[in-house]
Structures are given as C-alpha cells and as structure tokens.
Amino acid sequence: MATGAVVASSTTCLCCGRARGFIHTGPVYAVEELSHLRCPWCIADGSAAAKYDAxxxxxxxxxxxxxxxxxxxxxxxxxxxxxxxxxxxxxxxDGTAFMGAVGAAELAAFPDAREELRSEAGVWGWSAGAVESYLGALDKDSQPTGYLFKCRTCGRYMAYADSRSRSQTAAATAGSSRWRSRMGGPSSGDARRGCRRGCRGGGPGR
Known part of the structure; x- marks a missing residue:
C-alpha cells in the first residue's frame, strides 16, 4: 500500500467476486478491461493471471x-x-521488490540507485551538466520520476527514470531489446504480452 499500487476500496474483485477491502490500481495487460477490478490476493496467488491471461x-x-x-x-x-x-x-x-516512486530528495539516501541513473542518462549523449540537472529534477509526484527497487537477496538498490518525453527514455528503452525477442515481440503495447485481440495495458499511469 505504501507504493500506491494497492488502495483501500469496497470494490468487488472481478476474479473472486469478493469485496475484500483492497483493490489493485496499477496497470494490467489483458484482453478484458480489468482496471481497478482485481484484489491483490487474486494477483498474488496467480488466479487473476490464469483466469484472464493477465x-x-x-x-x-x-x-x-x-x-x-x-x-x-x-x-x-x-x-x-x-x-x-x-x-x-x-x-x-530473481525479481526485485518495488519500493516506490522517488525524486531527487528521496534518492539521496540510495547512492547506488542514483549512480545507476547517472550512468543510464550518460549514454543519452547529454553533457555532464545536463545529466546532473536531469537527476536533480526527478520528482516522485511529477515528472521525470524515478522508480526504486531493492534486491530481495543482496539488498542492493537500483532505479530507472521515466517521463512523458520519449526522447528522455528512448535510449534506456532500447536496452531491453533482448527481452523483446524472448517475450515474443515488441516490448510495448499488445505485442509485448502476446495478446492477439487488443490487450488493455496501463497506458500513462500517472
């Protein structure tokens, strides 16, 4: 709940048919429209994914x-x-744990994650000053936004940044090309998840 991906709600879960007090508000990739209709229990036990190919x-x-x-x-x-x-x-x-959206102020406590963002921005061809300005502009409530993760085994923190401007993230997106072929197609939209009849994804989720 601290990340905002799950919120208190009286909404009935489409998967289990129960109103359990909480609902997932994050993105889902599926043929059916499932926005704000899945409880976290049905996601955690895999039943939502199995029922809706989500x-x-x-x-x-x-x-x-x-x-x-x-x-x-x-x-x-x-x-x-x-x-x-x-x-x-x-x-x-293994998969890491998502710790939440972060801005420049929050990243000060996670130097490894900040350095990873600095290295990522450095390959975009920007000057050192432009990179530092970009890192300083990160805002957990606006854009660009940093997203912080923690390894559940070694405890290392890592992060990436995102915004509405594709030019700011194009180089970073290209880095995941090896996954596109392994996942069966482009890494965004319907083809990434193998949906054949129009998956409904998260879109700009903020």
Missing amino acids: HFIGDPVGDDVPLEVVMPVDAGTPGFSFWQDPRWFFHCG
Missing part, C-alpha cells in the same frame, strides 16, 4: 534470467503506475 509487470531488466523466473513474477506481482516505460528489475536470479 500480466502485471513491465519489461524485465537487470540480470539476464530465464523466462521460467520472469513469468511467475509477471503473473503474481501487482504492477505500479508509470508514465510510459514500465520495467521491473531482476537481480541475483
């Missing part, structure tokens, strides 16, 4: 892990709202 996380990034590791995380982890570039880190051979 997927919940974005492009896997970080460690190169087999699909046998990626798919259970994808099917049973509530995704979070994003601007337009959903990703999920994998580290030490």
Whole structure:
C-alpha cells in the first residue's frame, strides 16, 4: 500500500467476486478491461493471471534470467503506475521488490540507485551538466520520476527514470531489446504480452 499500487476500496474483485477491502490500481495487460477490478490476493496467488491471461509487470531488466523466473513474477506481482516505460528489475536470479516512486530528495539516501541513473542518462549523449540537472529534477509526484527497487537477496538498490518525453527514455528503452525477442515481440503495447485481440495495458499511469 505504501507504493500506491494497492488502495483501500469496497470494490468487488472481478476474479473472486469478493469485496475484500483492497483493490489493485496499477496497470494490467489483458484482453478484458480489468482496471481497478482485481484484489491483490487474486494477483498474488496467480488466479487473476490464469483466469484472464493477465500480466502485471513491465519489461524485465537487470540480470539476464530465464523466462521460467520472469513469468511467475509477471503473473503474481501487482504492477505500479508509470508514465510510459514500465520495467521491473531482476537481480541475483530473481525479481526485485518495488519500493516506490522517488525524486531527487528521496534518492539521496540510495547512492547506488542514483549512480545507476547517472550512468543510464550518460549514454543519452547529454553533457555532464545536463545529466546532473536531469537527476536533480526527478520528482516522485511529477515528472521525470524515478522508480526504486531493492534486491530481495543482496539488498542492493537500483532505479530507472521515466517521463512523458520519449526522447528522455528512448535510449534506456532500447536496452531491453533482448527481452523483446524472448517475450515474443515488441516490448510495448499488445505485442509485448502476446495478446492477439487488443490487450488493455496501463497506458500513462500517472
């Protein structure tokens, strides 16, 4: 609940038919419209994914892990709202824990994650000053926004940044190309999840 992906709600879950007091508000990739209609229990136990052929996380990034590791995380982890570039880190051979949206102020406590963002922005061809300005402009409530993850095995923090401006994230998005072929197509929209009749994704989720 701290990340905002799950909120208190009296909404009835479409999957189990129960109003359990909480509902997932993050993105879902499925043929049917499932926005705000899944309880976190049906996501966690995989029943929502199985019933609706639904997927919940974005492009896997970080460690190169087999699909046998990626798919259970994808099917049973509530995704979070994003601007337009959903990703999920994998580290030490498993999915990481999403810690929430962060801005420059919050990242000060996570130097490893900040350095990773600095390295990522550095490959965009910007000057050092422009990179630092970009990092300083990160805002957890606006854009660009940082998204913080923590490895559940070694405790390392990592992050990526996203905004509505595709030019700011194009280079980073290209880095996940190896996953596109492994997941069966482009990494965004319907084809990423193998939907054939128009998946409903998260869109700009903020």
